[in-house]
Amino acid sequence: MTKERQAEPLATRPNIIYIMSDDHAIRALSAYNSDIAHLAPTPNIDRIAQNGARFDQSFVTNSLCGPSRAAMLTGKFGHKNGFNHNGQLFDGFQPTWPRLLKAHGYTTACIGKWHINLTPDGIDFDHWEVLNDQGEYYNPDFITAQGVKREHGYTTELITQKSLRWLEEQQQSDQPFALLLHHKAPHRNWMPAPQHMRAFEHTTFPVPDNYFDTYEGRAAAAMQTMTIYRDAQEGHDLKMTKGVGETEWREDIWPFLLARLTPEQRQAWDEAYQDRNDWFNANEATMTAEEIAIWKYQRYLQDYLATIKSVDESVGEVLDYLEANGLADNTIVVYTSDQGFYMGEHGWFDKRFMYEESFRAPLLIQYPNRIKPGTVVEHLVQNIDYAPTFLEYAGLDVPADIQGESMVPLLDGESPADWRQSLYYHFYEYPAMHDVTRHYGTRDSRYKLMHFYYDIDEWEFYDIEEDPTEMNNAINDPRYQHEIARLKAEIGKLEAKYDVPPREEWVNLPLEYEPAPTLEELFPESYQVACQ
Template identity: 45%
Template sequence: MTKQPNILFIMSDDHAARAISAYGSGLNSTPNIDRIANEGMRLDRCYVTNSICTPSRAAILTGTYNHVNMVTTLDTHIDNRLPNVAKHLRAGGYQTAIFGKWHLGEGKAHEPSGFDEWSVVPGQGEYFDPVMIDPSGSRMEKGYATDIITDKCLDFLSRRDIGRPFFLMCHHKAPHRSFEPHPRYKQLYADGNLPVPETFSDDYSNRAAAAAAAKMRVRSDMTYKDLGLVQPEGGEETGELLLPGWTQRKVPDIAEGGSLRLIDGATGENYLFTDPQKLALFKYQRYMMRYLQTIAAVDDNVGRLLDYLDAEGLRGDTIVIYTSDQGFFLGEHGWFDKRFMYEESMQMPFLIRYPQGIEAGVQASHIATNVDFAPTFLDYAGLQIPSYMQGRSMRPIFDRTADDGDTGLAYHRYWMHKDEFHNAFAHYGVRDARYKLIYWYNDPLGQLGAFSGVEPPEWELFDCEKDPFELHNRANDPAYSEIFEELLAKLDARMAEIGDTPEHRSAEVLAGLRSRGLSLDMQSDQANDRRWAIAAP
């Protein structure tokens, strides 16, 4: 039997691919994370199957979609009696450990299982002096979370049984909101000159109602804490509460002729704004500065782990992966956060290095998803991939033996309809090499309150090659009617394959499409009506 490789899986939280310099945006510098790409492979189409922390982690651990592992939202936690990849690897001879963010529930029924050692933060955890939980209980750890989590990983590696391979999950809580950089990075990106996305002032026209309804706007939905500002004493006049009963407030917008004074929480510097657009851009610069400063600590600590592998002669025998639990909006469409199936939120960064099996400095455009991670680990370990896992091994992509004609298909489903924080609508859809089809549907159980205004159901279709920023919904465009039908068939096939239950009826959708005369020779005057929805009554 070929020697089983070590597996070091490093995952951050909410780290957008655009904030990794190996992806070429020029936004920031991540030299240590880039080492993995330069010495291995960069995936450009790795997608999350549910763009929110808890469900993504469940999919990674189990290799199943969320309707199967039952972790569909932030409030549905994993049943740790379920099989998972750590259990299979441990049974196959690996020593296993996880340190950092777990976020799949607490208490005996939800704590990590399948790991020889574990120490995790409760919930989101804190950046400074975090409480951490392990089998012996909970205690406060002095220091900065990103450093502490790495220290624990290095300690585990230093005490490992050198006669057995290891599977180590290093799960950083950074750069999750609220962004709290270590003071050692306070000068980074502080000049206020970070590039502003082309779509920052998006007006959400020609899109589904969900885009305009979302409360994820940099200019109106970020808190004083998010931006490192002093929250003044007072009530509603100081800003809208993040949630009823909370103390955090959003930094208000201003109207023409209004003014707002803000105070830096670290330096006490005052800023006075009388121009709404200048205030919005200030918020963007503060957001991105703190976000990128928080990532700098992650990058430095990735370097510590890579240096250890090199020093111990483990580089050749170890698969190293860097990823995030989903993507993140960095001002694109005026947003922060994730949740949506739009590209910036759906794309996971994925870098992998394995000198024995992966060529250095290459990129791949085949589609993969987070349900594929667990089967991939087992494939490299030479262990059987169990029948319950719904993903497939990514190894042919890494070996560069994948069929160029089969570029893959990603399925995504977000279940948290109109959550209190973000007002993001439930949706599902598929993304192939060029096109994306999204169905925005009503809460099927009617548990989340009455709707108001224009709401789902609605369809969106994007040509991601011609429209990479996803600004033009083509679901109603007669020139794309055949593409719509093809993507709908792919959606139906994937949902049937994985056993997910659709909220649409394709026969009625297609009948509606044809009854409205949306054929290739039809004029498109009605196709520009963004509120027309191809959906069952």
């Protein structure tokens, strides 16, 4: 139902700063008290949880960058907003929370990674500067309505500088603002800033107990190609070189990213990694396969967590700016990621699966005028809930077709009797990179049921309380048949609630990629200049 309300005066409406990183695992935020928190803390991101709320049961609808972003913008599942997998075109002219805020007096901006189209057409931002597709860690191309410009520097820092500059410009306005500050980091290929390249050089991170998972009883997990020690590119992902004293990377199917570094940047990069790479190259022949696999795990985490250090610094700069300029109390600051990520669990990097590590996403929100410091929310929330929450805080009606629920009551400390008791998930992108087959499922406060389909037909069931690492597929366990039957029925109820198309329409549906204009076609003159 549409929530009717009297629009609040513009002067009293809260500002919104929506900070989203890419592929940030919950274990990589010290606010969640993970086992690596003391080794790689995130003190500035943690400030949001201390000042406001931490959500402990926050999930996505589809653990993939583009579909997750579309769900967050629209408050709808992919089958409703038209974006189920990467490579589709997102209809930016449909209702989204930034577009609705703009229509009701907000000044809006998006700075950083966009990644659901080349440009944010239809969203009607007052200002936008977005990275080209995935973006690059060094010397990135920024796209604006005027064209393409390559800028020198480290991308996380450039996004932060641009965002603070835009916030400073809003000081002269009496309109509330909404800023979408989107980082590329810590997305693959995890290239740290110069000052952080050696941050974890001497840190040994705990290896997950299931790092050498054999995937017994889990056919879909056995099919994937996202295992760190088998599938990560030794050059592109792990920055391994071809021999002692050499600087040329091993396998790298995207060499243009490293080629963006200036000679000075490349020299600093090579110097930072030389000793570690030389040690490995000198010892590789005598190392066991297990020792090499663990070495690769350590290299992956060292770089992944080092890129997050720059994100944490960025959040600190934004929070400091708000406090220094008297904006903190009436500004909603959100920190989240487009999904979770694997940090060696099951041997993996990447996301896609409905297993906890990629299904769960961090969510921290501060709003001093409304949210009590240190609030912890245990209710099941999903990224379709963001849009109605922002609209309610802004005093606007929530459109009736939004499928999410406003989290405002939860942030007020309430426990609504009619709050959802289960979640629906659906992953569509297969066959595609990493070979994670299509699946859908549901999760409640304790149990999870998934159905892998398309070229296999496999069900998986987990008691998350008894088996938190999801190693034992209990689909045939007699003890759980009642719960399995209940969750199968629950999937049917959720599909009806969210108006999921009949299964015969999507079970064998091929992936469809819609042709989109290239950057060179959109901005031929500035593109040529940027690429020189």
